[in-house]
Amino acid sequence: MRKAPFPSTLNRRRALGLIAVTAGGSALVPVQLFAKQASPQASSLLLPEAGVCSITPETTEGPYYFDPELERSEITEGREGVGLTVRLQIVDEACNPIEGARVDLWHCDATGHYSGYPGQGDNRDVDTSGEKFLRGWQRADTAGIATFQTIYPGWYRGRTTHIHFKAFPEEGRAMTGQMFFPDDLSEQIFSTRAPYNQRGGQRDTMNADDGILRRAGSGVQSTVREAASAYEALMIVAVRRAG
Secondary structure, three states: OOOOOOOOOOOOOOEEEEEOOOOOOOOOOEHHHHHHHOOHHHHHOOOOOOOEOOEOOOOOOOOOOOOOOOEOOEOOOOOOOOEEEEEEEEEOOOOOEOOOOEEEEEOOOOOOOOOOOOOEOOOOOEOOOOOOOOEEEEEOOOOOEEEEEEEOOOOEOOEOOEEEEEEEEEOOEEEEEEEEOOHHHHHHHHHHOOOHHHOOOOOOOOHHHOHHHHHHOOOOEEEEEEEOOEEEEEEEEEOOOOO
16 A cells, blocks of 8 residues: 655644543553654654554544445545544554554534434534535555545534544454544634634533543643645554454
8 A cells, every 4th residue: 555645844834732632541652752662663653743652542432423435535525614634543552553454534514513414403403314524434554544634623512623533453343532623723713714603603612621531531732734724633543453
């Protein structure tokens, strides 16, 4: 498989923290500390500034998961929003990339709606049954990286801004996680950019109020890079191999 291109230095225009944690409560170790326990070869393959390389705890998949049976990296299906590239690097407990691991990604659109379900929205009157926007899966490349082209997720009542993912290190095994975004960046986008600023209602849940994020306990920051009008979110997902 072709290794996805990845810049080795931070964009100098702006670097913003992305809370990259999953529920479960275990402490996460920064890459620069954990890498001392990994082989030099494994350490050299890790995404720079991408957060953690310690076993990633599980979290709930939520009520809106289904397998769209779509192997694709571009998942927007024309949904409007601020461009976002998500790169998830799947590694084992020794920080070795897992080539070929399957990664599923799904999240809500700029107005807080998921594809494929009825009864959404503030008035529970939005039905997206039969649609598959903002969903897809990819195989990790030789560096363990799965890349998705999507949009910055919106919000809906009771949850802070987040993206869901599943990582399948091998057939029959899966772990489920979520990644969270800094409130200041979310608020800036939601208040100034269309279509985020065109929706009704009032955002009621920030990071500090989100039950899933709160139960996750201590976490570390990964990286959001800004490039022109788009962003890039990076996260290392460490899973145990079977055996």
